[in-house]
Amino acid sequence: MGKRTVPDNWATWSAPPDSESSTPHVLFCEDTAQTLSLSAPCRIFGFELEPNPYDDFDYDVDFILSLDGTIVRTISMTVNGYQGARLFAGEFTGGCSFDTIEIVGGAEFAIAQVRYALA
Numbered sequence: 349m350g351k352r353t354v355p356d357n358w359a360t361w362s363a364p365p366d367s368e369s370s371t372p373h374v375l376f377c378e379d380t381a382q383t384l385s386l387s388a389p390c391r392i393f394g395f396e397l398e399p400n401p402y403d404d405f406d407y408d409v410d411f412i413l414s415l416d417g418t419i420v421r422t423i424s425m426t427v428n429g430y431q432g433a434r435l436f437a438g439e440f441t442g443g444c445s446f447d448t449i450e451i452v453g454g455a456e457f458a459i460a461q462v463r464y465a466l467a
Contacts, residue, residue, distance in 0.1 A: 349375040349382060349459075358458055360398075362432030367396050367461065374458035376400075381452045389413070389445035392465035394437025397457055402429035405454035409436045412448040420446045427453075433460065 354361040354371045363370035386393075399405045404426050411420045420440060427434045440446070445467035451457070 349377050352376050352458065354460075360429070360432070361460065362396070362398070362434075367433050367435075369461070372396075372460035374398075374460040375462075376456070376458045377451070378456055380455060380457075381450070384449040384451070385414070386447045386449070386464075389447045389467040390464045391441070391445050391467045392437075392439045392463070393446070393449060394435060394464070395459040395462045396433040396435055397427060397451070397453075397459050398433035399427055399429050399453065400456040400458070403455070404428045405457075407436070407451065407453035407457070410448075410450040410452075411438050411440070411446040412450060413446050414448045420444055427457075437463070 352358050352374050361370050406426050409423045421438050423436050
């Protein structure tokens with residue numbers, strides 16, 4: 349993933365209250381999928397995502413425990429760049445944690461405002 353800024357290298361982003369900031373630094377994926385390997389297990393993880401082209405695209409985000417490949421949860425959402433970035437976030441309780449995030453969608457995308465809490 350490459351780092352860019354809004355609006356210099358990225359056309360638009362949501363504005364508050366729909367997102368944290370209208371001019372965040374973004375991590376841009378020049379593919380339709382990206383895997384994030386975390387250095388430690390987490391129980392909370394979230395980020396804002398916006399597709400590059402302005403159209404409806406479906407995205408699936410899997411929260412995975414890499415030790416045994418268990419998909420802890422999947423969040424699926426249709427995101428339209430005209431409507432701005434959308435939040436993908438999960439909080440897991442009961443000792444459940446994950447250390448891998450897989451993002452798969454129908455178009456290139458960027459993420460910003462990454463937040464997490466360790467297990």
